[in-house]
Every structure is written in structure tokens, then in C-alpha cells.
Amino acid sequence: MVGGIQPAPAPGRAPPAGEPQPVGRDLPKDKHVVHAPESQADVWWGPVNHPIDDHTFLLNRQRAVDYLNTRDQIYVCDGYAGWDPATRIKVRVLCARAYHALYMHNMLIRPTLDELERFGEPDYVIYNAGQFPANPLTAQMTSRTSVDLSIERREQVILGTEYAGEMKKGVFTYMHWLLPGRGILSMHCSANEGRPAGGGAGDVSLFFGLSGTGKTTLSADPARRLIGDDEHGWGDDGIFNVEGGCYAKCIHLSERQEPEIWRAIRFGTVLENVVYDPTTRAVDYESSAITENTRAAYPIEYIDNAKVPCVAGHPRNVIFLTCDASGVLPPVSRLSREQAMYHFLSGYTARVAGTEMGIVEPQVAFSACFSAAFLVRHPA
Incomplete structure (x- = not known):
């Protein structure tokens, strides 16, 4: 139950969260x-x-x-x-x-x-x-x-x-x-699946990456069904989403480039860290005056092609999204099983500006399983 919530915006608009507020995860x-x-x-x-x-x-x-x-x-x-x-x-x-x-x-x-x-x-x-x-x-x-x-x-x-x-x-x-x-792999990743009409049923892909590296954007593909954008488990029967919503970065958001996310920002969506006109409530998605880490939190059902319940079979494709602050990796690499294991455990990437307090420029990081900030157990 959620009691006493009275969103102020006019119908069809999302309520921006009030100031003051931190802009990213704490130290x-x-x-x-x-x-x-x-x-x-x-x-x-x-x-x-x-x-x-x-x-x-x-x-x-x-x-x-x-x-x-x-x-x-x-x-x-x-x-x-x-x-x-x-x-x-x-x-x-x-x-x-x-x-x-x-x-x-x-x-x-x-x-x-x-x-x-x-x-x-x-x-x-x-x-x-x-x-x-x-x-x-x-x-x-x-x-x-x-x-x-x-x-x-x-x-x-x-x-x-x-x-x-x-x-x-x-x-x-x-x-x-x-x-x-319980013998289930917990994963910091997004996931989607091909559409049955196109013969893509069972074609499940996982996108691993730190916050702000593109998991939500890449998984919100209008040609595929969204399973989840950030948190999943992988057990004996396949994968499942942990969450009931999505938490999308919306800096430079446009309807042309990210139509699925654009349409998800409506009444009931929460916008964080965005700059908006207090009179018209029009949001300036180009502005990073508060932080690069502007966000939208919305129920997964707000994505037109979401798969609900958010479960699927075993993945065919596993993709690591790396914000390569040093420029040492090629744009796309196909990994052997051994290379994939190494990169999964080492998690070479970068922390993106605004996602954590004090991060204003990308910083090289080795984040085990692309989720070291949330791991309670040792990754090995």
C-alpha cells in the first residue's frame, strides 16, 4: 500500500522530485x-x-x-x-x-x-x-x-x-x-528477448555494465521484448527480473533516439535531478546543471513491449558494456569462454559521472562481475 501520495503535475506529466537531494549513490x-x-x-x-x-x-x-x-x-x-x-x-x-x-x-x-x-x-x-x-x-x-x-x-x-x-x-x-x-546467480544486467512473431522466442540477451553504461537504453529495443533493465537472477530454469520497474538515465533524452523510454515518462513516473520550468513543468533533458545523472523511475509496464511476468529461458548472448576511459579496448570484441570469464570477474570499466557522489569525470574501475558496489559475498 502507498498512502497519501498526491502527485502535483497535470495529467500526462511526471512529477519531478523536489530539491534538495543528492545526485548519486553515497560514498x-x-x-x-x-x-x-x-x-x-x-x-x-x-x-x-x-x-x-x-x-x-x-x-x-x-x-x-x-x-x-x-x-x-x-x-x-x-x-x-x-x-x-x-x-x-x-x-x-x-x-x-x-x-x-x-x-x-x-x-x-x-x-x-x-x-x-x-x-x-x-x-x-x-x-x-x-x-x-x-x-x-x-x-x-x-x-x-x-x-x-x-x-x-x-x-x-x-x-x-x-x-x-x-x-x-x-x-x-x-x-x-x-x-x-540458493544456487542462483545474481546479476547487475539488463535483459531482453526476441519477439515470438519474428521467430525470436527464447533468444535472450544479457547486458552487463555499471550504472550509466547503457543497460537500460540498449535493452529497450522496440524490436525485442524487455525483461528488465538492471537486476536479474539466473537459476536452473532461466532468468528472472528482480524489479518491477526501470531506472533510466535521461540526459539528452529524445523521442527520436529513445522512443520507448520517452513514452514511459508519463503520469506516475518519478524524475530525479532534472531541470524543468516551474511554470510549464517542461523538462530540459539537455541540461546537466545539477548532474549528468538525471533519472526516470517508472513501472516496467510503461514500456510497451515489456514481457510480464518478467521471466525467460537461458540466455544465448552475454554482452559486457564497458565505459573505456583509457581507450585500450576495441569498440567491439568477441570473447572466448575463458576471456569472458576473465572479463566478468575483473569487470574492467569506468565509473560514470554523477552515478556516485564525487564522480564528475569517468574514472577507471575494476568492478567484479560489473557489480562490486552491491556484492556482499566474494565474487569467487
Whole structure:
């Protein structure tokens, strides 16, 4: 359920998220995983997964709950993560901003009214008090921003950042823990499939890449059916999307170049970091005055040729999208199986401007499995 959301734009227009807001994911040093006996041996500790103890997590959770309890109104959003009924989880988001609730309503798989009535207790809970800062004097805190995950408690706490993508990636991070434990490969990729009418049924392609490298754009092909644009699992029966929506970059967006995404920006879509005329609400997609990381979050059903339910067979093609900041790779390379394994594990690419706080120019990166920022388990 999403209660009390009242979008302001005229019918047919998407509501831009209000200012102020961060423009990208927060620094890795502000992200923490609870160091607990049950999971500590299996967590990939390092520059992404910083340990905190359970006591500090509970202090931050109480801080978030106390803040939410001071609000005149809070929003509760229930949804699912994972289109595979055997592995999907129930997610509950508690937040103080309608923008955050609508964003997660778009990004999670939306329950039917019957499913909502029978939803019961969630498998994963997000406490988003992003408008309220963490206490930097608390042990193991590095700033006024803290994004904390407890695997054992199946909870995420957000303090000091209003970037909605932290919720989406928090769910994905937990699925990166959960799915491999069930023998399923969790993947930071987009996916599409050929149309049955053209003999393309079963012709599934995966597009791996860091944020901003083109996964959403390339998978939104009008000649193929979209399965998902960012997060997937690959099990014994094939692949499935984790999400119920898409999170598209819209810098320089035009109807001619990206018609599928252009048509998806309508009433109910959330626009982030965009410049727009406050009188006409016309969006200037050419402007990067706030950041290059302008975004649109919309339900996957807003793509005309989406395949719902978002499941498919085993992929025939796997494509790695590399933002080659050094110019050392040819434009297109066909890899052997051994080369593909090497490049998948090394993940040579670049971090794109605006996708993370402090990134203003492409920076060379080696991101294991093209998803090191979200991996809880070691990639090997």
C-alpha cells in the first residue's frame, strides 16, 4: 500500500522530485554491513562492505524510527523483489517522503489487491529517515550519512541521504546475499528477448555494465521484448527480473533516439535531478546543471513491449558494456569462454559521472562481475 501520495503535475506529466537531494549513490565509506557471527565468514569485507556491530545498527535504527515517529504522516510501501515465485521476497518500505514511496512503488513488483491483503510480515524492511542525519560521534560512523544493512535482521536503515537509489540498491544488495545461497546467480544486467512473431522466442540477451553504461537504453529495443533493465537472477530454469520497474538515465533524452523510454515518462513516473520550468513543468533533458545523472523511475509496464511476468529461458548472448576511459579496448570484441570469464570477474570499466557522489569525470574501475558496489559475498 502507498498512502497519501498526491502527485502535483497535470495529467500526462511526471512529477519531478523536489530539491534538495543528492545526485548519486553515497560514498562506499558511509555504507555498512553488520558484523554478525552467522554471516561474518561469508561477507566480502573491504572497501565496499564496512563492518559495524549490531549495537551501532540498533542505535541507528532507533534514530530512524524516532525521526519517523515525529512526522505528521509517513508512507508505507509493500511490494515484492523477484519475479520467480519460488525465490521472491516481500519488501516493506517505511519513509517520510511521498517521493520515496512513489519511487519504490514503481521499482518493486506491485502486489495485486488480493496479494496486498494477504501480504503479512515482510521478509525485508527499509527504514528510510534520509532527511535526518546520522550521529558522526557514534562509534563506527564516518559522517552524517549512514546506509546500514543487517543480514540477520533483514533490515536496512538510511540516515543522512535522500537519494532514492539507496533503497533500490539496498534491496539488490540483500538479493546478492540471498540468491547465491540458493544456487542462483545474481546479476547487475539488463535483459531482453526476441519477439515470438519474428521467430525470436527464447533468444535472450544479457547486458552487463555499471550504472550509466547503457543497460537500460540498449535493452529497450522496440524490436525485442524487455525483461528488465538492471537486476536479474539466473537459476536452473532461466532468468528472472528482480524489479518491477526501470531506472533510466535521461540526459539528452529524445523521442527520436529513445522512443520507448520517452513514452514511459508519463503520469506516475518519478524524475530525479532534472531541470524543468516551474511554470510549464517542461523538462530540459539537455541540461546537466545539477548532474549528468538525471533519472526516470517508472513501472516496467510503461514500456510497451515489456514481457510480464518478467521471466525467460537461458540466455544465448552475454554482452559486457564497458565505459573505456583509457581507450585500450576495441569498440567491439568477441570473447572466448575463458576471456569472458576473465572479463566478468575483473569487470574492467569506468565509473560514470554523477552515478556516485564525487564522480564528475569517468574514472577507471575494476568492478567484479560489473557489480562490486552491491556484492556482499566474494565474487569467487
